[in-house]
Amino acid sequence: MAKRPKKSEFGRFNASLERFAVLRSRAFAFFLDWAAWGYISYAVMYFLNQYWYTWYVDWYGTLVLPAWGWPIVVLATLELAILMHAFGHGIGMSLFGTKLVTTDADYPTRKQRWRRFLWMHASLVMLPLTLLRTGQDGALLHDRRSETRMRAWKDVKDVLPARKPRAWIRTQSGIMTLVLIGVTFWLGWEITEIDLGMLFSRAGMSARIWKDLVNPDFVHFFQPDPMLEQSIVQGLIESIFIALLATLMGGIIAFPLSFLGARNIMGFSPLGWFVYAIMRAFFNIFRSIESILWAVIFAVWVGFGPFAGVLALTLHTFAALGKLFSEQVEGIDPGPLEAIASTGGRRVDVVLFGVIPQIVPSYLAFSLYRWDINIRMATVIALVGGGGIGRVLFYYKNQVGFLSNAWNQVGAVVVAIVAVIWLLDYISGRVREKII
Amino acid sequence: MKDKYYAGFMRDMPAWMQNFRHLRKPLFAFLVDFLSLIYTWTIVSFIYNTYAHGVASYTTLPWWLMLIVTVEAAALWENFGVSVGMKLLGIRIATADGKRPSMLACVVRFLVWHVSGLPLVGYILTKKGLAWHDLASSLGVVSHEDVETRRLPWYRQSWSLAVAFVLLATVIAAFLVTRVDWHALITNAGRTANIWKAFLSPDWSLLGDGFRLLLVTVFMAFMATAFGVVVAVPLSFLAARNLTQGVVGRTVYITVRTVTSVIRSIEPIIWAIIFVVWVRVGAFPGVMALLVHSIADLIKLYSERLESIDPGPVEAIRATGGTKLQVILYGIIPQIINPYLSFTLYRWDINVRMATIIGLVGGGGIGQRLMQYTRVWQWSQASMMMLLIMLVVWVMDYSSSRLRARLM
Numbered sequence: 001m002a003k004r005p006k007k008s009e010f011g012r013f014n015a016s017l018e019r020f021a022v023l024r025s026r027a028f029a030f031f032l033d034w035a036a037w038g039y040i041s042y043a044v045m046y047f048l049n050q051y052w053y054t055w056y057v058d059w060y061g062t063l064v065l066p067a068w069g070w071p072i073v074v075l076a077t078l079e080l081a082i083l084m085h086a087f088g089h090g091i092g093m094s095l096f097g098t099k100l101v102t103t104d105a106d107y108p109t110r111k112q113r114w115r116r117f118l119w120m121h122a123s124l125v126m127l128p129l130t131l132l133r134t135g136q137d138g139a140l141l142h143d144r145r146s147e148t149r150m151r152a153w154k155d156v157k158d159v160l161p162a163r164k165p166r167a168w169i170r171t172q173s174g175i176m177t178l179v180l181i182g183v184t185f186w187l188g189w190e191i192t193e194i195d196l197g198m199l200f201s202r203a204g205m206s207a208r209i210w211k212d213l214v215n216p217d218f219v220h221f222f223q224p225d226p227m228l229e230q231s232i233v234q235g236l237i238e239s240i241f242i243a244l245l246a247t248l249m250g251g252i253i254a255f256p257l258s259f260l261g262a263r264n265i266m267g268f269s270p271l272g273w274f275v276y277a278i279m280r281a282f283f284n285i286f287r288s289i290e291s292i293l294w295a296v297i298f299a300v301w302v303g304f305g306p307f308a309g310v311l312a313l314t315l316h317t318f319a320a321l322g323k324l325f326s327e328q329v330e331g332i333d334p335g336p337l338e339a340i341a342s343t344g345g346r347r348v349d350v351v352l353f354g355v356i357p358q359i360v361p362s363y364l365a366f367s368l369y370r371w372d373i374n375i376r377m378a379t380v381i382a383l384v385g386g387g388g389i390g391r392v393l394f395y396y397k398n399q400v401g402f403l404s405n406a407w408n409q410v411g412a413v414v415v416a417i418v419a420v421i422w423l424l425d426y427i428s429g430r431v432r433e434k435i436i
Numbered sequence: 437m438k439d440k441y442y443a444g445f446m447r448d449m450p451a452w453m454q455n456f457r458h459l460r461k462p463l464f465a466f467l468v469d470f471l472s473l474i475y476t477w478t479i480v481s482f483i484y485n486t487y488a489h490g491v492a493s494y495t496t497l498p499w500w501l502m503l504i505v506t507v508e509a510a511a512l513w514e515n516f517g518v519s520v521g522m523k524l525l526g527i528r529i530a531t532a533d534g535k536r537p538s539m540l541a542c543v544v545r546f547l548v549w550h551v552s553g554l555p556l557v558g559y560i561l562t563k564k565g566l567a568w569h570d571l572a573s574s575l576g577v578v579s580h581e582d583v584e585t586r587r588l589p590w591y592r593q594s595w596s597l598a599v600a601f602v603l604l605a606t607v608i609a610a611f612l613v614t615r616v617d618w619h620a621l622i623t624n625a626g627r628t629a630n631i632w633k634a635f636l637s638p639d640w641s642l643l644g645d646g647f648r649l650l651l652v653t654v655f656m657a658f659m660a661t662a663f664g665v666v667v668a669v670p671l672s673f674l675a676a677r678n679l680t681q682g683v684v685g686r687t688v689y690i691t692v693r694t695v696t697s698v699i700r701s702i703e704p705i706i707w708a709i710i711f712v713v714w715v716r717v718g719a720f721p722g723v724m725a726l727l728v729h730s731i732a733d734l735i736k737l738y739s740e741r742l743e744s745i746d747p748g749p750v751e752a753i754r755a756t757g758g759t760k761l762q763v764i765l766y767g768i769i770p771q772i773i774n775p776y777l778s779f780t781l782y783r784w785d786i787n788v789r790m791a792t793i794i795g796l797v798g799g800g801g802i803g804q805r806l807m808q809y810t811r812v813w814q815w816s817q818a819s820m821m822m823l824l825i826m827l828v829v830w831v832m833d834y835s836s837s838r839l840r841a842r843l844m
Binding site for chain 2: 184185187188189191192193194195198199202205206209213234237238241242244245248284285288289290292293296297300301302303305306307309310311376377379380383384387393397400414417418421422425
């Protein structure tokens with residue numbers, strides 16, 4: 001048994017917190033293994049449905065897990081994860097770089113591994129008690145009972161007796177990784193209904209489209225389409241201005257608010273922390289909904305048209321730039337700030353003369369980057385009523401079957417989009433190089 | 437390393453070609469001024485027409501008159517002040533000893549420019565890199581560092597005033613083009629009341645169904661990224677400037693770069709439209725659309741990384757007699773493996789986002805269902821789907837940024 005180390009200088013409470021920090025990654029590693037087995041069992045269920053049940057048992061039926069099946073699956077996967085943990089390297093252990101060794105720094109014997117496996121059940125059953133009774137070196141009940149320890153691989157690498165290394169494919173985690181990758185690809189292939197045969201069997205059909213697409217028809221390039229009352233050029237101008245206005249307004253709103261979302265500016269008082277948390281949550285929520293989904297809502301709000309697109313892109317731009325900006329503010333050099341504060345500058349002075357000069361170049365660079373994204377988005381936001389060149393594109397796409405040259409006109413719109421995006425990408429790339 | 441250009445390469449060029457070396461900057465400055473004036477003219481006439489006649493028209497004068505006016509204005513601007521183009525390229529017009537030109541010399545230069553600069557003759561038949569209008573007025577184009585310049589505030593310099601004016605006009609035009617209507621934004625807010633209410637009470641009975649669709653979406657992104665990597669990694673070597681030398685290599689480089697940048701400029705949604713027609717509605721066209729776009733995007737990201745590798749290890753292996761394969765295996769791959777993984781994760785993150793919206797055009801997954809609900813205004817069902825999308829995007833975003841921070 002390892003000797004009890006000295007009492008932590010942080011006192012009893014903090015010392016136990018330290019131990020829990022070690023345990024957290026162990027728990028996480030264990031959960032990864034458990035989740036891996038859960039994933040495999042889901043895949044098995046899916047394959048049963050896909051290949052056997054629906055074909056041989058009941059055409060329309062779906063094999064679902066009965067209520068009593070759930071505990072069985074949960075317990076079985078748990079058992080498998082425990083087995084992996086006790087007998088070698090689980091995926092989680094490999095990922096965190098931990099190794100199971102005995103207390104006298106050797107490889108555990110088979111008997112020790114069995115002991116560990118059995119005691120682990122006891123540990124898990126009385127989990128709170130196990131955690132409370134954690135040893136000073138982070139040893140849990142099953143660690144102590146089997147006289148084994150989890151150690152970082154880099155710590156025990158030189159201590160462990162030399163042993164011929166196995167090829168990674170023959171290790172437990174290697175096999176498990178291969179199985180997971182294989183299952184994932186198989187499952188993905190089935191779920192997304194990939195059917196390469198269809199690509200070829202319908203190639204003749206697509207050849208007609210491609211032939212029309214590469215023979216673009218520019219009749220309505222300058223001349224507005226009488227039905228649509230818009231030409232391609234007008235659509236492009238609309239798209240460019242949508243992106244411009246969205247970037248401008250989003251950037252202008254994000255600029256002051258980014259300070260409220262920066263930890264080093266706000267983290268001085270409880271109120272500041274509160275505002276910081278609110279701002280960050282706000283940025284994250286609005287950022288995780290794509291602008292095209294916002295356009296759905298704004299199209300209802302202000303009606304179909306470019307203004308809905310502007311609002312949708314503005315909202316998303318504001319959230320995305322707000323997050324990027326506030327991360328920039330958090331990453332600034334504190335030197336100038338302290339200099340200004342120590343010479344008696346107020347908080348406003350610190351922001352005006354210490355923070356802003358440091359962040360302006362990266363703000364501009366991020367805004368340009370966002371402008372690139374917005375111009376791409378502005379070409380398709382019309383799909384849900386956002387206006388711009390996409391309106392022309394989807395109009396002609398929907399005329400397939402009614403207009404003989406519908407795909408040719410779609411081709412013309414696509415050519416125009418490519419040209420504009422190419423040009424603007426090039427310009428903004430050059431400008432960004434100059435700024436940074 | 438042997439220099440490709442021997443000393444005196446430029447001197448041995450034909451005289452007329454050498455002149456272009458001197459005159460490239462003035463010509464380019466003129467072009468910039470000319471185009472910016474045309475742009476200003478168009479924007480201003482658009483604003484004027486919209487306000488005065490209520491018509492969205494970009495012209496007020498016949499095109500030939502507009503051409504004459506802008507060319508003359510650009511020439512005047514360049515001869516009598518510092519234009520935007522000149523500021524951009526850092527050039528000034530000055531006397532031979534670097535002084536500010538006199539008004540008379542400027543007038544002479546402006547007038548002679550019409551017979552020499554405008555038909556481009558004077559630019560070609562020159563003496564010591566000086567065009568006819570330079571010779572006639574004994575002025576020249578010099579770098580702005582070589583002349584004494586007055587420090588003026590921005591509102592007293594023509595170029596910055598012009599930039600400010602153009603920006604202002606652009607913003608006004610943008611408001612007009614996109615038909616910004618703040619009034620509607622405020623008065624119609626009630627129309628969305630149902631949507632916000634639905635967000636507070638999503639239809640939880642769709643949770644299981646939604647998760648199943650979410651799984652389809654995530655797997656669409658996964659398959660597209662995984663197969664995209666398989667294709668993009670070998671192709672990225674053909675798209676790196678430093679690895680493709682010689683005539684064949686350069687041709688391959690240019691071809692791959694051009695094709696990928698064309699493919700990349702087309703949004704995955706547009707690709708999905710094509711693939712939906714090709715292989716019918718479902719998750720498969722979504723995967724194909726994401727795959728095509730991912731390949732092009734990954735090739736660009738990967739090859740840019742390849743272009744910035746440290747040439748040291750490569751040369752060391754080549755110097756010890758390593759074959760081309762060994763150079764790649766031991767000199768290049770160790771340098772790029774982590775950035776490649778990081779880019780792949782980044783792309784996987786984008787693909788998950790894209791997969792959620794690609795369903796809008798029939799690309800399968802949760803997006804397709806969301807679109808069905810929004811079409812018929814079933815907001816509480818739609819909000820359930822949106823919540824799930826938010827969840828997966830947030831999880832992907834967080835985990836991939838954590839992983840990427842580790843890789844970097």
